[in-house]
Amino acid sequence: MNRKPPGIAESSEPMANPKPGADNGSSSSFISETVNGTHRFTVQGYSLAKGMGVGKYIMSDTFTVGGYDWAIYFYPDGKNPEDNSMYVSVFIALASDGTDVRALFELSMVDQSGNGNNKVHSHFQRALESGPYTLKYRGSMWGYKRFYRRNLLEASDYLKDDCLVMYCKVGVVRNHLECPKLRTISVPLSDMGQGFKDLLDSEVGCDIVFQVGNELFKAHKLILAARSPVFRAQFFGLVGNPNIDKVVVKDIDPFIFKIGNVFLTAIALLFCIMLLRSVMKSEAFGHLEESCPSLLSELLATFASMDENPNSPLSRKRSSSSVFGLDLAGDGAEAESVNPNGRRLRRRL
Incomplete structure (x- = not known):
């Protein structure tokens, strides 16, 4: 009669054969x-x-x-x-x-x-x-x-x-x-924001045109939709028009619109909690803040407060958003404010 040694458990399940590359374990050879x-x-x-x-x-x-x-x-x-x-x-x-x-x-x-x-x-x-x-x-x-x-x-x-x-x-x-050689690859710092700005300036692949007064501004639907839920709903939502190729924007100065478009496309890509203060110190932000103080000040201050006090009520308002100058969705309440230069602005609530 065969007796199993104490402490040894019997199993009727066959041991699976390891597949090449199936695990992430290390290896070495003498x-x-x-x-x-x-x-x-x-x-x-x-x-x-x-x-x-x-x-x-x-x-x-x-x-x-x-x-x-x-x-x-x-x-x-x-x-x-x-x-x-x-x-x-x-x-x-x-x-x-x-x-x-x-x-x-x-x-x-x-x-x-x-x-x-x-x-x-x-x-x-x-x-x-x-x-x-x-x-x-x-x-x-x-x-x-x-x-x-x-x-x-x-x-x-x-x-x-x-x-x-x-x-x-x-x-x-x-x-x-003998051990596998670990090769390191030097990854450069991301310049995604500058890359998207260059793409916008080149107008390569643009598929939407904004008419502001007598001026036309070309942009990319996918990039705008990625940065704004309003644009996402307008271009790709159930109530939007996916075939739209032109949007007429009223009640906004062309120069301010251009700054906003660049901001939405490029500078907004830099938004992470660790970089907010650097963005707020930039010259481009200062110019945009003068033109649209209610939008940018509230937006960046809200995110900055999350960094300082993650347990504050503001840190839980991550679903709120603001879009300046455009009411493409057609629903929701609107509030108006006037900047020091007398320009009228709209802000989504």
Whole structure:
């Protein structure tokens, strides 16, 4: 009878396979790889090197692999005294300063007959079994005391014209953590207000004309509708006329209308609580305030009061709006005021 371990809950629902890109989790990869290099070492006059003594060696020139220096050590009479010079020994040694250098090695004697029957001792082929070899300090070695019997070597194709050729391969292990690169994009400050003003000045895409006195002003329905619920109802509402392309405006000076149109299109786009005071200090606002004091003063003061006291009753009057000089909806009460210059203005309540 199978018993589940305590604290382990059983579930009959299969675990869903994660879809690529389905989550927003982070990822990283630990990567181990080798930096490989080789060296060819030739011993000429092998017969003259025999008899130099057990533990005596012939060293190759140093070569660099993976940022470390290496050298091949060949012992014609062997490295181990107990073998009585019956074997030749071959080692690869760390020839530069370094600690705990992990690497894979391969030592070969080249078949000089051209048949390719090289005598190979390779650590690369056994890496999965034993892993890389660690050299603790300078002079640490990897190799074989009994690389090959000397009597067999001297009768083989490895020795030709009293010459031996050895081949060494070193693979230094390198580890690194790989993480996705986060690329940053510098986003410039928004100049949407200026962009809409330039669009209005260019008259590109204009689809509505306002006639004020003898002057015509072109505008964009979508932009006006986005900034004014009255225009939205007039142009796109159920009671409005979506095909209207001209509006005649009465009782307003053309110059004041032009300022209002620019304000509604461009400056109003800057309306956020943090920017209201900057807008009120601008020269354009001062000019508009002189022409339409009741409209702009009340509008901006209302929003500014929300910033200072978000719990005040004014902060809850977010649905109120004012539109100067136009009564396009045709319903609702109207109030009139006169500015210091004697111009008559209308304000929606």
